[in-house]
Amino acid sequence: MSIKNLSRLSRDEVEALFSSIDTVLTDCDGVLWLHTKALPGAPEVLNKFREMGKRVFYITNNNIITREEFLVKCDKLGYRSMKDDVLTTSYLTACYLHDIGFKKKAYIVGTSGISRELNLLGIKNFGVGPDPLVGDVAKLVMKDFKQDPDVGAVIVGFDEYFSYPKILKAASYLNNPDCLFIATNMDERGPCVINDCVIPGTGSMVAAIETCVGRKPFLIGKPSAYIINAIRKRYNVDPKRTLMIGDRCNTDILLGTRCGFKTLLVLTGVNTLEDVMNWKESDNKEDHDLVPDYYIDKLGDLLPLLT
Amino acid sequence: MSIKNLSRLSRDEVEALFSSIDTVLTDCDGVLWLHTKALPGAPEVLNKFREMGKRVFYITNNNIITREEFLVKCDKLGYRSMKDDVLTTSYLTACYLHDIGFKKKAYIVGTSGISRELNLLGIKNFGVGPDPLVGDVAKLVMKDFKQDPDVGAVIVGFDEYFSYPKILKAASYLNNPDCLFIATNMDERGPCVINDCVIPGTGSMVAAIETCVGRKPFLIGKPSAYIINAIRKRYNVDPKRTLMIGDRCNTDILLGTRCGFKTLLVLTGVNTLEDVMNWKESDNKEDHDLVPDYYIDKLGDLLPLLT
Numbered sequence: 001m002s003i004k005n006l007s008r009l010s011r012d013e014v015e016a017l018f019s020s021i022d023t024v025l026t027d028c029d030g031v032l033w034l035h036t037k038a039l040p041g042a043p044e045v046l047n048k049f050r051e052m053g054k055r056v057f058y059i060t061n062n063n064i065i066t067r068e069e070f071l072v073k074c075d076k077l078g079y080r081s082m083k084d085d086v087l088t089t090s091y092l093t094a095c096y097l098h099d100i101g102f103k104k105k106a107y108i109v110g111t112s113g114i115s116r117e118l119n120l121l122g123i124k125n126f127g128v129g130p131d132p133l134v135g136d137v138a139k140l141v142m143k144d145f146k147q148d149p150d151v152g153a154v155i156v157g158f159d160e161y162f163s164y165p166k167i168l169k170a171a172s173y174l175n176n177p178d179c180l181f182i183a184t185n186m187d188e189r190g191p192c193v194i195n196d197c198v199i200p201g202t203g204s205m206v207a208a209i210e211t212c213v214g215r216k217p218f219l220i221g222k223p224s225a226y227i228i229n230a231i232r233k234r235y236n237v238d239p240k241r242t243l244m245i246g247d248r249c250n251t252d253i254l255l256g257t258r259c260g261f262k263t264l265l266v267l268t269g270v271n272t273l274e275d276v277m278n279w280k281e282s283d284n285k286e287d288h289d290l291v292p293d294y295y296i297d298k299l300g301d302l303l304p305l306l307t
Numbered sequence: 308m309s310i311k312n313l314s315r316l317s318r319d320e321v322e323a324l325f326s327s328i329d330t331v332l333t334d335c336d337g338v339l340w341l342h343t344k345a346l347p348g349a350p351e352v353l354n355k356f357r358e359m360g361k362r363v364f365y366i367t368n369n370n371i372i373t374r375e376e377f378l379v380k381c382d383k384l385g386y387r388s389m390k391d392d393v394l395t396t397s398y399l400t401a402c403y404l405h406d407i408g409f410k411k412k413a414y415i416v417g418t419s420g421i422s423r424e425l426n427l428l429g430i431k432n433f434g435v436g437p438d439p440l441v442g443d444v445a446k447l448v449m450k451d452f453k454q455d456p457d458v459g460a461v462i463v464g465f466d467e468y469f470s471y472p473k474i475l476k477a478a479s480y481l482n483n484p485d486c487l488f489i490a491t492n493m494d495e496r497g498p499c500v501i502n503d504c505v506i507p508g509t510g511s512m513v514a515a516i517e518t519c520v521g522r523k524p525f526l527i528g529k530p531s532a533y534i535i536n537a538i539r540k541r542y543n544v545d546p547k548r549t550l551m552i553g554d555r556c557n558t559d560i561l562l563g564t565r566c567g568f569k570t571l572l573v574l575t576g577v578n579t580l581e582d583v584m585n586w587k588e589s590d591n592k593e594d595h596d597l598v599p600d601y602y603i604d605k606l607g608d609l610l611p612l613l614t
Contacts, residue, residue, distance in 0.1 A: 161471065198443065199477055201519060207517075212495050
């Protein structure tokens with residue numbers, strides 16, 4: 001378990017590394033962009049990978065947009081991409097329900113990104129949008145909320161309209177042990193503090209629901225076994241010749257470690273080099289899986305090393 | 308670690324047990340009442356304890372009402388009580404901040420029960436009431452929310468208006484490591500399913516916030532060390548001559564075990580006999596602390612054994 005600063009490698013070492021790689025899997029927010037702005041140099045690096053003949057895939061825990069919308073964003077920010085290059089957790093959630101032959105209805109705590117991907121595969125769903133408390137809890141329980149008997153799954157993703165009634169409804173459906181409990185991802189918070197604000201992530205909402213439900217969700221996104229299998233099935237990757245790039249160690253890097261990929265941490269998002277050093281020295285062996293093979297301040301810094 | 312059905316004890320055994328007890332500490336919701344209705348026979352049992360010369364105290368994780376309002380409820384349901392008999396977590400939270408000489412402002416994710424107890428001790432606070440998302444997250448972050456620099460504590464209790472903006476605000480204040488993070492309690496859900504609805508508890512809201520904050524709150528209520536000390540300081544109890552009654556093992560019974568009290572589980576609330584048997588047989592020794600000394604179907608069943 002050693003970790004190398006990619007910027008400090010010689011040109012020959014960098015060339016040897018990248019000639020041993022066929023496939024690049026990359027996280028997006030915190031690596032390629034921060035919200036609506038591309039990180040400097042990152043589009044050029046990804047386009048350079050393609051010029052070098054690498055296959056490039058986007059593996060994101062994002063679930064608020066569809067793959068189509070994701071492509072529009074890529075295009076706008078200068079990333080050349082095709083639909084098949086993109087795995088979002090909204091899309092993968094729809095694929096999962098489709099693959100298991102799910103015929104019931106899904107209650108969504110999340111945004112229309114999930115709803116629209118489900119619609120594309122003909123899976124009935126509802127729940128997206130504001131659902132504030134009207135009156136009091138007694139009124140909600142005794143009068144306003146009646147369970148829809150067709151619901152067979154609760155899907156939890158990022159939901160800016162997250163509210164007490166949504167927790168209550170999700171927990172009430174999930175009190176039936178036959179109701180599937182699916183989390184798109186478990187990212188605790190956004191990649192950075194913006195204007196002094198911490199941006200709570202999907203993991204925060206999942207935690208609220210799993211606490212009162214008393215069971216764990218089936219996890220779709222990084223670093224779950226499900227997404228690992230989805231990647232293997234779709235992209236036919238050779239783990240030894242694959243590089244996983246990310247800014248978050250407990251999703252991106254852990255996924256890479258579990259798959260036997262080479263791993264590269266960029267320091268433009270969630271985790272710092274200090275985090276990594278703590279995990280490296282930790283007595284808990286599981287923490288060692290969070291340590292990447294390489295790190296670099298920002299992805300754009302790779303560009304001069306590749307040309 | 309044995310567990311006895313109190314209803315199956317002989318009259319002499321029950322008499323011997325209660326003659327060895329001076330003080331009864333009891334949980335409320337799920338033991339004495341369910342929401343607004345007294346459980347049958349429970350008021351008579353508590354009043355009988357008093358007639359027998361026992362001291363009776365209410366130890367509740369409830370934080371939505373003040374002690375004054377609690378007394379009104381007791382009176383209405385037939386429980387004779389005085390203010391000093393009552394420890395609620397809203398009251399104890401105010402006591403805690405008062406005792407540490409807290410001079411800043413508290414941001415409350417919770418109800419006016421907390422706010423009013425803080426007001427009684429002159430502690431500035433805000434945050435109670437609806438706070439739904441207006442516009443989108445970007446607007447909230449960039450325009451609507453500005454941190455109040457006087458905030459020095461975030462208090463999380465039960466909040467029926469729990470919402471994404473509240474999680475974001477709490478997490479943003481708590482991103483400052485000097486900001487105190489206080490949870491009134493961690494009860495995952497209400498004592499029973501009502502009209503097919505699971506009622507999410509404070510623990511659910513705390514879980515959402517601690518997940519995106521990345522640190523654990525200081526816990527006021529059962530089974531924390533803080534409430535144990537508060538009980539000892541106020542009531543001067545002899546642990547061996549004290550009985551703790553509750554319906555929830557990971558709060559009531561665990562508190563009793565930790566304090567060396569005798570413990571009695573009633574089966575009118577959260578936990579079942581099956582739960583208890585699983586913990587009794589568990590390989591995890593910590594689970595054994597959840598096993599009560601005695602159980603009874605409902606508190607009211609004690610009445611014929613006491614007269």
